Amino acid sequence: MNKLIPIFLLISLAGCSNNNLENSSEINFNENAKLSKMAQENNAMPRDPLVEVIDANEIELHESAYLLDSVMADLTGDDIEEEILLYISPSPFDEETGEAIYWEDLHLWQVIVKNGEKTYPLYNYDLGGKLSFWVTPEKQLLLVQDAVHLVVYEFTYVDGIFERKALIDSGITFKRSVVEW
Structure with missing residues (x-):
């Protein structure tokens, strides 16, 4: 029993x-x-459940935000170039000496697209790594998140919004070459 x-x-x-x-x-x-x-x-x-919708929205820049890159490109297909801005906070350079600072912790990375009066915050996250982006001939923005794991995002402008889709997400820690050419 x-x-x-x-x-x-x-x-x-x-x-x-x-x-x-x-x-x-x-x-x-x-x-x-x-x-x-x-x-x-x-x-x-x-909508595809794997696609995140990003609408025009104001974004607050940190007071120590450093403009790392700025590119003009037509992402909306209207033959008018939008401004793509890549910010990092805090600055990767020492204010007094101008020398690069080695980081070991997270930093706020922001990728912003300005389309006239509209601002699209495509990326606004803390990251222990780096970001880089490319604009394709198809008017897409490819963003590579190179950190503990590799993620490649594709941003496409559709009907007044940007759609973000992860094309590659390793999801695991990996080793990579760090040789500078």
Whole structure:
């Protein structure tokens, strides 16, 4: 009899977890159905869940933000160049000597696109590594996050917003060559 009680409890708990899983998948199914219905009503396709939408928004620059790079390029397809700005806080250079500072901790990296009066904060995160970007002939911005793991983001302008999608995300710590050419 004593052995039956733990077995009964185990079966009861397993039954409870199955009910919870069934309910949660029902909720997810219902939410997905609602989203699909809303998209159909608005003549819009449901968005890819792996794509993050970035709308025009004001961004606050840290007082010690250092403009690391600035590029003009047409990302919106309107034949007018937008300004792409890459900031880092704090500055990577010593204010007195101008020499590079070696970092071992996180720093705030910001990538901002200015399109007339609109500002799009494409990247605004602390990172223990570095960022670099390229603009493709297809008017996309590729951003490489080189830190504990490698991530390559693709930013595409669509109907007044930028869409961000991770093309590569190593998700693990990796080793790389650090040889300077």
